Amino acid sequence: MAKVTADDWANAALEAMAEGGPAAVAVEPVATRLGVSKGSFYWHFTNRQALVEAALRRWETSTGEIIDYLEEIPDPAARLRALLELAFSDPRDASVSLRLVGAADDPAVAEVARRVSQRRLGYIAAALEQLGHPPQAARDRALSAYSGYLGLAALLRIGAVTEVPPNAVEEVLREMLT
Amino acid sequence: MAKVTADDWANAALEAMAEGGPAAVAVEPVATRLGVSKGSFYWHFTNRQALVEAALRRWETSTGEIIDYLEEIPDPAARLRALLELAFSDPRDASVSLRLVGAADDPAVAEVARRVSQRRLGYIAAALEQLGHPPQAARDRALSAYSGYLGLAALLRIGAVTEVPPNAVEEVLREMLT
């Protein structure tokens, strides 16, 4: 009837993580969400930690696919613009990122967050290099841009800023490219 | 013998929050930390939520005092520099801030984080206005600077960046002042 797969569990766990952070990735609640009991879970996974890691892997690959998709845009400036517009229009990813930052005591959480961030930083820096910036400058600007994005997402999340400034994308682009 | 006050509880709770986030502000562990039992706690407070709020209030006033102290620096440029150097040298505050961002589902948490952030943004913007920026530009630059700070703190926390870039303070200052 139900026939739930391990991937179903991972998806539901990621959903729970987006809503309540890694701490909310609990076996029984996710089971209820899937309309299934714990018996199913412990057949597919060994313990709760494995579920958290599955959700993290799922998030990492899904963000990776977005970057893979963007990589295909030939013009580096257009690529950066597409990235920014995607980032500022996807509150879910920002929410997950910030939750992982908050839960970074768990080494598994911190490592995934770190890998994802570094991949993004590398992606931005590579585009900037293609645009003629020397490597070190490209890395510096990438870091500053991505930091600004993350911080703004944080301020949005707590309501210190109510809307993303309408010229934010242009602003960051200008800042990076000049 | 021990004679613990409500303030002692609030301090210990803030300590626990800095280490493990709001979720780690649990009655029994904090009691142990104070060398006391729950009996003491439920004398001074009504429930756990009250303890969390006490810790939040404590953090808010303590960050407020820092700003009050900085307000006394007459030269606005020196004031901003002092703020930045303080911020980048105080990992504890950054840690608490980021944890609150992560736990912003709790409205009490979000509101304190919001108030603190807005106070800081206002403080920076005021200094920039004194330096001749028109109000809107001052607010924009304050937002961009503070976002950058927060984001960098996040990246440091997860290890995506291992050290605060040595010229970060100068960089942000230049960005704000020009």
Add this chain to the structure above:
DNA sequence: GCCGGACCGTACGCTGGCGTATGGAAGGAT
């Protein structure tokens, strides 16, 4: 000296979540 209030220890019940054990149901292989 004792008495009442401030303060705390201890013991208890309750809940939510983890992990285990065990017994099915359902479907394909033979």
Add this chain to the structure above:
DNA sequence: ATCCTTCCATACGCCAGCGTACGGTCCGGC
């Protein structure tokens, strides 16, 4: 038709943390 494998439900024991009940101690006022 039977049997093995896959998948799941149910029931259980366990632990941490919340909140309550109640008793005990210490100390100032009288």
